[in-house]
Amino acid sequence: MRRYELVGRRDIRLVTDVAVPEPGPSEVLVRVRACTVCNRSDLAYFHYYGLREHCSQSCFGHEIAGVVEATGAGVQRVVPGQRVFVRTPLTTGYAEFALAREISVGALPDAVPFEQGALLQLLPLAVHATRGVRLGDRVVIVGQGPVGQMALRVAVARGAAEVVAVDLDDWRLERSSAAGADAVRRVDGSAGQLAAVGADFDVAVDAVGTPTTLNACVGLVRQNGLVVLLGTHHVDTHVTVDLVTWERKGLRVHSSAEPLDTARAEALAVAERLAHRRTDALRLPDLHTHTYPLDELPKAMEQLSASRALYPDAEQAPYDGPPPETLKVAIVP
Incomplete structure (x- = not known):
């Protein structure tokens, strides 16, 4: 499969022959249909890799929507063929497939496009x-x-x-x-x-x-x-x-961190109910502003990088605010 990997500061590379991961116990393999760029974490990892220790230790590309491809032993909440969104995956969503723990996977309403469903990770x-x-x-x-x-x-x-x-x-x-x-x-x-x-x-x-x-x-x-x-x-x-x-x-x-699986499960359960029963109130189309194919992830990173938030507070930045008319950018394999 194809997958982008963050290998250095401002250095992402497309690998085309990566093996599709196999789900272990309590894990879910998702065929990625969209992965939105995290305006804070992904961009910070991209710009501060090697400069901040945590920027090389977390998952680059973690806001995913897709379809369950396979499940590992013990998985009960989702089944193959089901539309889902992922809170935090085990492997990057800038790929054709991604692996996640079952506890991080939520049911995606049929009426929500994958490009908007990916940003339900924020819910x-x-x-x-x-x-x-x-x-x-x-x-x-x-x-x-x-x-x-x-x-x-x-x-x-x-x-x-x-x-x-x-x-x-x-x-x-x-x-x-x-x-x-x-x-x-x-x-x-x-x-x-x-x-x-x-x-x-x-x-x-x-x-x-x-x-x-x-x-x-x-x-x-x-x-x-x-x-x-x-x-x-x-x-x-x-x-x-x-x-x-x-x-x-x-x-x-x-x-906002969910330090325990109990907190993670509770928040995800509430998010699922809101996503299914209050879909219109979430106004997801207002948040999704751009879509790029997987091959153009570098272009999306360039667009989002024109942001004041990527510079230390005391440092003079070349930008006065965020990228114009931009919120969530979806990457589609």
Whole structure:
């Protein structure tokens, strides 16, 4: 089969004679029909391979939709021929086939195209990240890239009384309004503009993952408020915070990571129900903006790399924001 491999910094290579993997116990082999590029992880791995240790240890190409080709011993939730999306695979989705644990595979609705189904990988992540949002809460989400957009949709579904979406880009914020944001705030990314977004929110979600956005969220929440780490700190892996402020405000914090299989299974189950019963509310077509064939993965990486988020917070970047009119890019074998 054909498969792209990340072999060095900004170096991906198409291999055409890779053996199709065989599923072991509790594993599922998926014929990939689409794999969306992760705007944060995949791009960080691509640009920081060899510079950040974790960038060579994780799966490059992990947002998959396809059809179950075969199952290993003990698999019960899915069967060959079934349409599925994958939360986190064992092998890259930039290939004709990918291997995943059964616990990471969700049922894909028939009405959802594979190119949009692949980005459902974000849904269990958003479900888990927003687990602290309660009915009637005031929520601010800093960053309206794909994962911030999905968190917005889930916060609305959880019954937040007010959701404010914050971003550098007016085009993205238009989609935030259409998805249910009560208000949108266009900022330039500076601490001053972020601080002016408001105050006394019950929950502040950092869907970017920079020192500036994390510390801004600390200022936006009320006493005993909740700060959610949703945007992964792939670039600035060490972040300085004022612990006196955290202590005085009595803040709570949690990440979006699912450290245990029980949490992973719970989030995936909720995501499956939302995907099947609230498909229209997810507005997946708004998130899927481009499609490339597998051979053109380098072109997709080039397009998505025109982003301010790929540079350290304190470094002068050649871009003021995200790539224009771009959210999720799907790669199709």
